[in-house]
Amino acid sequence: MMIFFKKYLYGDYGDKETPQGINSLGTQANEWPLWEVFIRSKQGLDHKHVGSLHAADAQMAIENARDVYTRRQEGVSIWVVESKYIHASNPDDAESFYEPANDKVYRHPTFYDLPDEVKHM
Amino acid sequence: MSTNTFIYSLHLADNALILAQRNAEWTGHGPVLEQDIAITNISLDLLGQARNFYQYAASQYNNFSDEEKKAVDKYVPRVWKEYNRELQEDDLAFLRDEHQYLNLLIAELRKGDWAQTVLRQFFFSTFQFYLYQQLQSCSNKDLTAIAEKSIKEVAYHLRWSSEWVIRLGDGTKESNQRIKNALTDQWAFTGEMFQPASYELIDVFSLKDEWLKKIETIFAEATLEVPKQTWMQSGGKEGRHTENFGYLLTELQYLQRTYPNSQW
């Protein structure tokens, strides 16, 4: 019994944690897109990346960003960009220059187009 | 006249408190996390408005002459009278009897599904917006100040809810049907907003045209039609409520009634 229970320690579960990735494209197709949020505070000089959120459209994304990341402060400037439109470099990793598809900001599986034969990745 | 201001403050406070209470029911149950935050934010805003109005009402009362106090006696909570201390915001919010609350009936309708919530918010916030605009330039400095403080957030509520009405009206077949159902349920409760009560300091009837124009504009984009029905429900402004109200008060008042005159 104890061994069975031990598998479900708070903070631990299973040894093989694999997000479903391409396999669950079904759920992802229905998902609202992910947006990155950039905030410039009232006294700030530039916009800083603060995190992300899901929204159905740009208007909603901005309103959500105001609610979540600024707690409705005034005089704050908000930029939202759909994550898929951000291209990123990785200065440390020399190999990334040889992988043109590897310029997406995250490892988000939907950013990658893989042939159908590759089922479990 | 001054006693009217007291009663009017209660009406404005009750509108905000009762709707805040309804909106907060979504906490932890919203259709998506970001919207859970949005609707609770609106609830908080309304609660802030309610507190401002109740505090103002309480301070008015405490400064009334004996004659004035007598004139408004039926609006004041029975239970509080036994406490032998000054009237406070919480006494007004938690201890009046059902017939003493003066909120619009539309505020106490059940939260329903998301369509019912956003449609009700849209109707209510449009009204509040034009009302507070008027209040901003009325003769009472305290009410003016509260309206000024609140109108920005009300503008936000109006924008948020009108966008949702459009999304649902011009969304899927299901969302369109649901908001049409909500419209059928709620339309009869919108007329009360423009039926003047004796204690109101703003001529609410004069707000009707602007309000309707806004509704029509948003409805057009939402592919919804303004109902032709003209018969309206009323009674809230006089303390005659719907069946929902008793249950709402039971939850709202439970602790204050069970542990009278305590600190929290």
Place this chain on the structure above:
Amino acid sequence: MEPQEKLFQEKIDNEVRIEPKDRMPEKYRQTLIRQISQHAHSEIVGMLPEGNWISRAPSLKRKQILIAKVQDEAGHGLYLYSAAETLGISRDEMIEQLHSGKAKYSSIFNYPTLTWADMGAIGWLVDGAAIMNQVPLCRASYGPYSRAMIRICKEESFHQRQGFESLLVLSKGSEEQRAMVQDAINRWWWPSIMMFGPHDSESQHTEQSMKWKIKRFSNDELRQRFVDMCAEQVKLLRMALPDPDLKWNEERQHYDFGKINWEEFWNVVSGNGPCNKQRLGARRKAWEEGAWVREAAKVHAEKRAARNKEQTAA
């Protein structure tokens, strides 16, 4: 160790943050996804026991404070889901894992909130324990996680203070109110110290997590700190912690405390707590009933985009 792994470990040893695009061992990524998403789930499920009392809050001020607190928790969940998504898992996938029972959430939230004093007890004890776990994570090795934790910790300490203050007011009130406080403390104390997890000797993954600086202090270390702190604070409330074995140990310079009922712990974690079914049921219901809303917003956005395209093409 392979050269890449060596480089990775060096970064960690030198307190250089790992960012989303950096190479990382698969196990590190998996462990982080699991830890961060479960933390997020905990925040979201945690909204429910406290949300229960919003409609019944005893004053306007307390109602505002409680709504704001629960809203903060939603925001924390959001920061954490956002951090987890940088590792290659989507929000929907994580939610599915929660609803299917695959992912866990902090089992403290499987206990019921029975009185108003529970709100204060949760703020003081549960948030207190959470803060103790979370502050070290502000220096976690993974950038997005540590940044999310910094935001969260700022807001959380506020909650703990408000919870304690609420209990303080009640403890100075009527006899019934004082009894309410003691009763709440009696019910929330042991589950709170169980929040630190099993004893170090029973915790499988601690060693690797500590090497990767995903976990910075051991369960027992944090738990001891927490007990020491609360044993002092409870005196201010003129209440007692429900532990007859709680005693200051002059030699150790710490409080000794009683045995934890691990059978209860494992049972609650594995689904037999008083509210497990309710909590998960509520989350599933909210998600399912919200499907048409999410769908409508998506469809509307697509319609709008198509119209805009037509207009610009015209």
